[in-house]
Amino acid sequence: MSSNAAGLPRAACRQTTRSPEPDLVLGRLSERFPVPDKPRLAPLDELVLTILSQSTTDENRDRAWRTLAARYPAEDVGGAAGGASPTGPISWESVLRATPAELEDAVRVAGLANQKAPAIHAALQRLRDEVGRITLDHLEEMGDEEAIAYLTTFRGVGVKTAACVLCFSLRRPVLPVDTHVLRIARRLAWVPPRASADLTYTTLSRTVSPSERFRMHMLLITFGRSLCLARAPRCGECPLEPECPRIGV
Structure with missing residues (x-):
């Protein structure tokens, strides 16, 4: 039986057809990771x-x-x-x-x-x-x-x-889309699998509450660097595993 990028048998990789709501993702990641500090520069x-x-x-x-x-x-x-x-x-x-x-x-x-x-x-x-x-x-x-x-x-x-x-x-309510945010947004089916960073920015600007955009950005980066890796995502340790559509994994 073939395996996916996480090393799990493909038959064991249950996929859901629905993407998790941003509030659920934010809550799960907040329970797992602290929000990193980011010094405010000019x-x-x-x-x-x-x-x-x-x-x-x-x-x-x-x-x-x-x-x-x-x-x-x-x-x-x-x-x-x-x-x-x-x-x-x-x-x-x-x-x-x-x-x-x-x-x-x-x-x-x-x-x-x-x-x-x-x-x-x-x-x-x-x-x-x-x-x-x-x-x-x-x-x-x-x-x-x-x-x-x-x-x-x-x-x-x-x-x-x-x-x-x-x-x-400026601490404005915007959510920058770097490589980690883009990869995770695609995997969670928040955007189409081949969505651009600019389209993802526009989409998340509509779906993530303004007051939570800074926190979402910082948590997604931490999540992308530690668990939702580009080549070998650690799905077995992921707090979003039950709801994740695993698009592209």
């Missing part, structure tokens, strides 16, 4: 940190940030960096003055440096030109949809990156 810090995080690990993202902080330190945490960061304050003015090669070298450990460095530089230059100083504090004056639309006009910034800025920095 909007520009969060934007750069999220760009660095694209297609890499948190460890490599933070190593790239620490390199930037070491090479371009902020003299005034409240001014130059726009807010304190747990991984070191950065002078964005100094980063803007760096050569393309210098900036690319500084973020190389995060991967895709030839894409991330130009995206960061372009954002800093645009803010300097349009706002008069390197800051994204004006996002506070925008509504959620307006802010998402504005941020996605920046080079290398998609809906997920923009939503991270709103969710983590």
